[in-house]
Amino acid sequence: MMSCLRATERMSQSLDQKLPLTERVQLKLHLLMCKRCERCQQQMELLHRVCRKRSDQSADN
Amino acid sequence: MAEVLLDIAERLEALRPRLLAFARLQLVDESLAEDRVQDALLAAYEARENFSGGSKFETWVFAILKNKIIDEIRRRQRELTTQFDADQVVEVDAMFDERAHWVSGKQPEHWVQPESSYLNEQFWLVFDVCVFHLPEGTARVFTMRELLGVETKEICDSLGLSQQNVWVMLHRARLKIRGCLERGWFGREALPK
Numbered sequence: 375m376m377s378c379l380r381a382t383e384r385m386s387q388s389l390d391q392k393l394p395l396t397e398r399v400q401l402k403l404h405l406l407m408c409k410r411c412e413r414c415q416q417q418m419e420l421l422h423r424v425c426r427k428r429s430d431q432s433a434d435n
Numbered sequence: 436m437a438e439v440l441l442d443i444a445e446r447l448e449a450l451r452p453r454l455l456a457f458a459r460l461q462l463v464d465e466s467l468a469e470d471r472v473q474d475a476l477l478a479a480y481e482a483r484e485n486f487s488g489g490s491k492f493e494t495w496v497f498a499i500l501k502n503k504i505i506d507e508i509r510r511r512q513r514e515l516t517t518q519f520d521a522d523q524v525v526e527v528d529a530m531f532d533e534r535a536h537w538v539s540g541k542q543p544e545h546w547v548q549p550e551s552s553y554l555n556e557q558f559w560l561v562f563d564v565c566v567f568h569l570p571e572g573t574a575r576v577f578t579m580r581e582l583l584g585v586e587t588k589e590i591c592d593s594l595g596l597s598q599q600n601v602w603v604m605l606h607r608a609r610l611k612i613r614g615c616l617e618r619g620w621f622g623r624e625a626l627p628k
Contacts, residue, residue: 377535386606388588390580415545418609420546421616425581428559 376404378411385415389422443483447476449627450493451515453557454500456618456625460564471507475500489517525614528609543613544574558620565615569608576601577608 381404383395393401400435405412454475458468478494479496486495513622530541537543566574576594579585580601586595596604607622 377531378537379535382610383606384446385464386609387602388585389609390602390605407501412612413545414444414610416579417546417617420582421609421612426584429486429582429584 376400376406378404378408381405381408381411382414382418385411385418389418443481446492447496448477450496451476452625453493453620453627455497456555456620456622457497457561457564458500458504460561460568460615460619462507467507471503472500475503478503491556496558497560497628502527525611527610531616541614544622545616546617546624547623548621561619562612562616565612565619568615569611571613573604573608576604577612580605 381401384393384401387393388398390399402410454472455468458472459465462468475496479499481501486492490498493533501568521615525541530538532538549623566577569577576590576596579590580587587598590599590601593599
């Protein structure tokens with residue numbers, strides 16, 4: 375099974391580009407079994423979203 | 436009048452965890468952080484009549500705290516910068532054990548009230564401090580990617596870095612900022628009462 379460190383690398387990368395299918399599946403499997411990494415992924419995605427909102431906001435002003 | 440005073444005191448007290456979390460990110464010493472927060476709360480209470488109501492109350496109190504922290508940093512510049520790195524930033528290597536699993540105590544905690552935070556000016560204050568804690572190159576890559584929305588390919592080209600390099604930097608930046616935001620905003624300790 376993929377390690378947590380590796381899983382966090384993949385989840386970070388998935389915010390920047392589409393992962394190859396095998397990697398997507400491996401990550402998904404890891405996340406199903408690992409609560410900590412699942413949480414980490416949600417938080418990285420949240421970070422990604424709020425940053426986007428902030429740059430939209432400053433573009434509006 | 437007595438009721439209004441009580442109200443202000445209560446609002447200040449409710450804000451204490453937020454202020455403390457913010458001060459802790461910048462002042463290494465726990466008791467220093469507590470002292471400066473205490474100063475700021477007192478100053479805000481004493482100056483309550485100066486609060487125009489124009490800016491939000493929380494923003495006004497944070498501005499007072501910021502000044503207290505700046506004074507403190509000026510006073511102790513040398514000590515603070517020498518201690519800074521080792522104590523403040525959790526390195527990515529320290530988050531995982533030898534089997535590359537999360538180290539207990541460094542794993543992601545449950546975040547309270549996450550999504551609407553971006554609306555809040557204080558959140559971005561904490562966020563900026565977290566980015567500031569990153570090594571310079573990492574901060575640059577992270578800012579280009581997440582705040583300017585530049586694709587990684589273009590970051591590689593403009594900074595002369597390999598794709599792999601940029602991914603490593605983004606990964607480290609995201610893990611560190613996640614941890615820093617947890618400590619400074621989303622975690623249980625930072626939550627207003």
